[in-house]
Amino acid sequence: MRRAPDTDVILLRLEQTIASLRTGLMVVGVIAVAALGVAIYALVSGGTGGSSQSDARLSQLEARVNSLSRALENPGAGGGTGDAALSVRVDALERTVKTLAARPATDATQAIAQLSGRLDALSKDVEQLKQTQTQTTP
Secondary structure: OOOOOOHHHHHHHHHHHHHHHHHHHHHHHHHHHHHHHHHHHHHHHOOOOOHHHHHHHHHHHHHHHHHHHHHHHOOOOOOOOOHHHHHHHHHHHHHHHHHHHHOOOOOHHHHHHHHHHHHHHHHHHHHHHHHHHHHHOO
């Protein structure tokens, strides 16, 4: 025959479990309060350790944002990025292309022949220098 569970034992275990849970929650609460205190202290003190570097970086970023906003407001003044400046550049490019197209095409074989002749002349000069050096050295 099976014995019925004792209700006093069950209540005692439940009470012990709640007590250990209460202790754990108190430890977590103390840690949270300590972390909150450290965070508030850091905010109030202003983080004096690296504030000069962060202030300098912040001022650089503000200056950059200001210059970019000015460039967006007045696109023609910032180095010729406006529509008129682009049109001028396109016209100049078209003129350059037309000028290059009007030039006569050079013959590659003629250029190779000229280079070959210059190379032969250079080889002859080197040979002459070698001969004069061997004749003058005893």
